Amino acid sequence: VTTTDEPGTLHVEQVLAEVGDMVRRAMLDQLPDGEPHSWLYALMREYPARPGKALRPSLCLATCRAFGGSTAAALPVAVAIELLHNAFLIHDDIVDGSATRRRGPTLPAAHGPELALNAGDALLVVGQRLLRQHTGTLSPAVAARVCDEFDTMALRTLEGQAIELGWRRDGVVDVGPDDYLDLIMHKTCWYTTIHPLRVGALLGAGTGVDLRPMVRFGFMLGAAFQIRDDVLNLVGDVDRYGKELGGDLREGKRTLMLIHLLGEVRGSDRRTLDRYLAMAPAERTPEVIAEVLALMDRYGSIDFAMEYGQGLARTAGPAFDAAFSAASSGPDMDFIRSLVPYMLGRAS
Amino acid sequence: VADDLASGSWLVGAEMTALQRRGLDAATRIVERLVATTDGTGDGRAGGDAAAPWPGALALPSTVEVVGLWRDLVQALPTGRGDGPAGGGDSGTGGTAGAAARLVVGSRAGAVTTRVWLHNGTVRRHVDVRLRCDELRDHAGASFPGTVRFAPDVLPELAPSASRPVDVTATVAGVRAVAGGGLFRGTIQVAGIPEAWLPIEVVVRA
Numbered sequence: 001v002t003t004t005d006e007p008g009t010l011h012v013e014q015v016l017a018e019v020g021d022m023v024r025r026a027m028l029d030q031l032p033d034g035e036p037h038s039w040l041y042a043l044m045r046e047y048p049a050r051p052g053k054a055l056r057p058s059l060c061l062a063t064c065r066a067f068g069g070s071t072a073a074a075l076p077v078a079v080a081i082e083l084l085h086n087a088f089l090i091h092d093d094i095v096d097g098s099a100t101r102r103r104g105p106t107l108p109a110a111h112g113p114e115l116a117l118n119a120g121d122a123l124l125v126v127g128q129r130l131l132r133q134h135t136g137t138l139s140p141a142v143a144a145r146v147c148d149e150f151d152t153m154a155l156r157t158l159e160g161q162a163i164e165l166g167w168r169r170d171g172v173v174d175v176g177p178d179d180y181l182d183l184i185m186h187k188t189c190w191y192t193t194i195h196p197l198r199v200g201a202l203l204g205a206g207t208g209v210d211l212r213p214m215v216r217f218g219f220m221l222g223a224a225f226q227i228r229d230d231v232l233n234l235v236g237d238v239d240r241y242g243k244e245l246g247g248d249l250r251e252g253k254r255t256l257m258l259i260h261l262l263g264e265v266r267g268s269d270r271r272t273l274d275r276y277l278a279m280a281p282a283e284r285t286p287e288v289i290a291e292v293l294a295l296m297d298r299y300g301s302i303d304f305a306m307e308y309g310q311g312l313a314r315t316a317g318p319a320f321d322a323a324f325s326a327a328s329s330g331p332d333m334d335f336i337r338s339l340v341p342y343m344l345g346r347a348s
Numbered sequence: 349v350a351d352d353l354a355s356g357s358w359l360v361g362a363e364m365t366a367l368q369r370r371g372l373d374a375a376t377r378i379v380e381r382l383v384a385t386t387d388g389t390g391d392g393r394a395g396g397d398a399a400a401p402w403p404g405a406l407a408l409p410s411t412v413e414v415v416g417l418w419r420d421l422v423q424a425l426p427t428g429r430g431d432g433p434a435g436g437g438d439s440g441t442g443g444t445a446g447a448a449a450r451l452v453v454g455s456r457a458g459a460v461t462t463r464v465w466l467h468n469g470t471v472r473r474h475v476d477v478r479l480r481c482d483e484l485r486d487h488a489g490a491s492f493p494g495t496v497r498f499a500p501d502v503l504p505e506l507a508p509s510a511s512r513p514v515d516v517t518a519t520v521a522g523v524r525a526v527a528g529g530g531l532f533r534g535t536i537q538v539a540g541i542p543e544a545w546l547p548i549e550v551v552v553r554a
Contacts, residue, residue: 152386178374185378212383219379304367311364311372 012342015335019061019078020054026079027086030130043111043119044126047086050102055343056081056196062335063200066327067209074203076134077146081196083127084150088157088191090120095165096251097281141207146199153195160187167254171277173262177308180256181223189222197323205326213323220316225343227309230255231302234293249289250281256305257296264299313344384471459519464536464546466514468506477503478539479514484532484550492532492550494520518550529553 027048033041057078064074092098093106094113100106107116131150135143163183167175197214233248234257248255265273276284276292296302317340327333364372468474478501484492499515506512516536530552538544 177371178378181371181374181378185382212387215383215386216379219375219382223375307365307367308371311368311370312375314364314368315372315375 012335012338015062016054016058019058020051022075023054023057023079023082024048024051026075027083030079030083030126032126039115040119040122043107043115044122046104046107046110046119047089047101048083048123050104052082052102054082055339056085056192059193059196059336059339060200060203062332063197063214063327064204066324066330066332066336067201067204068328069200069204073138074200076130077199077203078196080127080131080134080150081191081199083123083130084154085191087120087123087127090116090123094120095161138203139206142202145202145207149195149199149202153191156186156190160184160190163187164254168252172254173277175254175259176263177256177259180254180259183254184223184226185219188226189219193222193225194218209326213319213325217316217319217323220312220319221340221343224309224313224316227256227305227312228344230257231305231309234296235302246286246289246293249292250284252277252279252281252284256308257301260301260304261292261296261299264301265295269295269299316340316344459517461515461517464514464516465511466503466506466538467511468508471508473508474506474541475504476540477506477512479516479536480539481516481536481548482534484534484548486530486532490530490532492518492530492534492552494518494550496534496548496550516548520552 028045031041031044031048035041060078060081061071061074065071089101090107093101094108094116097108098106099109107119111119128150131147135146138146160183164187166172167183194215195218197218198211201209201211201214230248230253233255234246249258261273272291273295276288279288317337320337320340324333324336464479466477479498481496481498484496486492495518497517497519499517503512503514531549532552533547533549536546536548
């Protein structure tokens with residue numbers, strides 16, 4: 001196990017930055033322009049033009065190459081993944097009423113939810129078009145599997161989104177840690193880690209590759225990353241974390257900490273929590289959020305989430321070894337191996 | 349906490365604690381269910397999904413598969429298709445997984461039917477699937493004055509990922525059987541699959 005003090009950190013950031021630049025240029029090249037520019041095409045370019053972490057395309061490209069494929073074989077697919085990711089971000093920002101994204105105003109905040117939704121749909125169309133064009137150059141068997149993978153990824157993500165929104169809309173509180181893991185498997189892990197790993201392996205090794213270990217590795221990595229991210233949303237350093245602290249509490253997001261608290265809290269504390277859950281996000285003042293955060297601290301919810309997630313985090317390394325046992329050693333495998341401590345051991 | 353996360357110290361340690369193991373076991377159950385439904389079990393690694401997927405991981409206990417089956421096999425989808433003189437069904441339970449099959453019937457002789465769906469979300473094939481209903485009783489212990497039947501009474505096969513409907517018909521036995529109306533509850537079970545069950549309630553209107 002490496003830590004962030006080791007040289008691997010710089011290597012990971014360098015690769016992510018290089019892939020990010022390459023994919024950003026390729027995404028912008030894919031976006032059409034013309035009229036209505038100010039109501040559609042300009043909006044479509046906003047998120048792709050802002051630097052993101054480029055985790056998904058980096059995973060896809062490195063996995064493809066580690067399994068014997070080329071950058072050319074995977075780049076259009078990696079770009080399609082990132083286009084769909086940007087579309088999902090727009091939709092998320094509308095649903096969550098978020099104000100900022102990648103150090104700028106969200107599309108709905110700047111242009112209204114209607115035009116933002118339309119631009120998000122258009123990004124989906126462009127991503128699908130790119131995927132269709134590229135798979136036409138692949139063998140029919142691989143092309144069919146890659147398209148299936150995209151369909152599966154989209155459905156899993158939508159299922160996860162529906163579960164989370166349903167919990168919030170219906171005030172569902174009788175959920176446990178297992179339900180939380182099931183939620184983030186669908187909502188986050190599949191499209192963030194599992195899908196890029198699986199399509200990368202397919203493109204590199206063809207349809208004979210066993211994709212099941214990719215699910216295991218992707219889930220352990222993605223779920224531990226999500227739990228860590230949720231904890232940092234409460235107790236992180238805002239400058240290093242880069243997002244609004246307590247934003248999840250304001251939204252009423254069912255994090256592992258909140259789920260644990262719901263199972264533990266009693267008496268007047270329970271009434272405080274119930275009142276908070278019944279509030280609309282806009283009604284959740286900093287004082288209310290601080291009160292719930294104090295309850296989480298008092299009932300050990302943050303420590304619980306940390307330790308519960310630790311079992312997954314510590315398994316991500318062995319799961320990587322199993323998933324890449326048939327891959328070729330080299331810089332791409334080194335990069336993915338280094339991603340584990342990078343994603344699970346850094347504050348930003 | 350933030351320091352532990354930042355330093356990566358949570359990635360290392362000696363033996364796993366009980367809570368860490370609990371998280372890992374839960375994650376393993378979920379991931380193996382998704383692996384089975386996405387990729388099946390017939391290809392790749394020898395030993396099937398019950399084998400430890402990575403060094404040090406626990407092999408899945410047999411109960412895990414059964415729990416997954418319980419979650420996925422039975423789902424109520426009330427359709428409210430009343431077919432007797434006593435009135436229609438009631439779709440008030442919303443038809444979500446884990447909901448009760450709910451039927452509303454009048455106190456005069458008559459029948460009402462609702463529909464239950466069996467979803468086999470597992471990778472196992474089930475044959476001769478037969479539903480049964482235990483005795484319906486109200487809060488005071490009085491028995492439902494009628495019968496509950498299923499159509500078809502046997503499903504010859506329920507393949508992996510297959511969904512099949514079964515109509516549940518509650519019939520009130522006779523005139524003034526339940527003078528003041530009543531609410532009778534019981535359980536639908538699947539013979540041979542003890543973990544698959546569904547609450548049922550029959551409302552008899554006065």
